Amino acid sequence: MGVFFVNGTLFGTWASRVPDIKEQVDANNGILGLTLLGIAFGALLSKQVAGQLVTRTGSLPVTRVGAALSCLALLPPAFVRGPLGLGVALVLFGAAMGLLDVGMNSHGVELERLRGRPVMSSLHASFSAGGLAGALVGGLTAAGGIGPRAHFALVAVGLGALAAAASTRLLPAPARPARREESPRAWVPVPRRLRFPLTLLAVTGLCAAAGEGAAADWSALYLHGELGRSTGFASLGYALFSVAMAAGRLAGDGLTARWGAVRTVVFAAAPAGVLFGIALASGDAFLALCGYTALGLGLSVVVPVVFSTAGSLGGEQFGPALTYVSSINGTGMLMGPPLIGFAAEAVGLRAALGLVSLLAVLSAVLMCAFAAQRRGNPPHTAPAPDSAAAGA
Template sequence: MRLAVCTMFFITGAAFAAWAARVPAIQDRLGLSEGQLAVALVGLSSGAFLGLPLMGGLVARYGSRPVLFTGMTVYLAALPGLAFAPSLPMLTVTLALFACGNTAIDVAMNTQGVLVERAYGRNILGGFHAVFSLGGIVGAVASGLAASAGVGTGPHFVITALVLYAAAAVATTALIPDPPGRAQGSDRRTQNADRRTQESDRGTQEPNLLTQDADRRAEDAKDPAPLFALPSAGLWIPGLVAFCALVGEGVMNDWGAVYLHDVTGASPGAAGAGFALFSAGMVVGRLSADRIRARTGTVRFTLGCALVAALGSVVSIAVPTTGGGLAGYTLLGLGMAAVIPVIFSHAAQLRPERPGPAIAAVSAVGYAGFLAGPPLIGGIAEAVDLRAAMLVLPALMAAMALLSLRLRRL
């Protein structure tokens, strides 16, 4: 199960890196300005907002495995469409489908990760996210090599989608089949049946208790888990921390390569290397996150992450050279690496009976930043310039540091 979940995280990271590293090529092919590219990125926002509030309820009702595989199918089918989109409107629509599939994957595979983490009895969710970043490195390196060799985005994305989909189909067979909500409902019905059997053996008759059990079974059969997952009071702070972190990730995914290419004058291969270094920082941070968090606790760990990420964003802006950008991207990746897995694990601990809806609720807030951030950067870049627009990053890292101090100590 752990290997299967790792595979899903790897595939998701590799596919997204293929898109992120070749954004400049798609921009050049369609002749898009920075403002027009920002319009296309609204497709990512709309696709996610259509699906995000729904995914927690779908996972609770139908299980994370079918939601994960369905999302993966949509996600990888949309990847080649990004390369062949003939116009700005079609690119926007395809990005919406791409984001919708990614949203389903994200909630479902993190739910799977939490279930495996519980079975281990220790923190391992950071390791899953490290594998996502490892997939990002592989995808970014492959994209850089493809760009340097003159391979078009069409053949590149088609081959990538086919190989990754075959791996996903195999991994799906080893995923955990039942969502926590149904498993708990099944356990409760079993306990009720055992209790009634014991009462019958003792010769007792308690009509009121039996009536209550029947009512509870009827409620279980209806599976009343709400489809739309919005944060309750205790989940807003984790959600806002995720918002700040995911603005940073979204900006790096969609504007990182463009920034290196347009502001620092990096070659297409070097621009792809920048995303690879960002992902490398993410891998290092996530591989060490579980051990460090066990020693420091969630609050101090998240605060440290925010400070490192803030330093990286300042370096990349203050030193507008290819070397400065690469160094800043590495620090950004290291700082933002484990914020999301830690926050998702924290949210699941706050709502242990329904981790899927809890993760989806935090994601609904967090991914608003992931998807709204890139168009915001594009709008500011169109009005001023891209370097000035990137000042959003250190401001949000400072906000994340302040919010981390208000996380509930578990």
């Protein structure tokens, strides 16, 4: 939970200062959206390697190295000048965060198997709590006139120390699945029979992650630029989103174990998309805050369920399965905000954010499609689920 908190705080810290960074590099919405593609590109590259490293060395070293590099990579975006420099800095930031994402989620799958019950949602709740902490501190520093350079430097040092302390209490290396003797140098692929169900899971997570990324990168700009609120008030959008998401994820493990993955996702994501769309249509700042709260609650359970289920389908060598899902899923969080930026240039930011409502509803539809596909498969085509998989 400490490592997940570090990851969330890093993302929340970056998200809270996007308006300042935008002014620093003198970029409009379209140019900013283009530079944000650097995060997606860097993460996509590093995740391909991260899954193979998890298979060969276990998730512990991948998580440790990813956490350290992510803290260091927070610094360059605060010191660059111009959109090109920001794009390069965000490639490095995305690569480090991608490595950490695969490592810590792989570690969460192992923990679920050892404990015999779902825990992934609680771990992701810690990520959301970190996002809240990063957003609140970011709002306070922005209101106090503290620049991104000093802010990011202090956060990097503090989170680096927390990550180092937390990593000493992770599962020891002997607990990892040992496959080095079987394939010491081979690239481990995703089994062909699992590619379609994993793709359905991944796109389900992509839709939810796009909403999460939009809340992070565009909530402050929407409330400040479109609705004319102060930067301090604008930071409340992502803060309330993170509070709601953390609360939903704290309850998510129990709800998933009781209701099952499909009903939990459908009954959460679909209403959230509708309510967020209504809040956008109103054009009211306080209703917009309510909309971000509803969106956080509704999307909270989707990504944890996706990772947990993908880890179960992947069997013993779940690293490549998680890489496959995380690469597509992460595209939503990292490429969703840039695409919204491009759409905002054409139709305005409010209309562009309406895509988030549609994606939330689509995630519920895709989860139903995944369930139907698995019911249509003979039982012997998938690995026998253990207790953690059955709970998920």
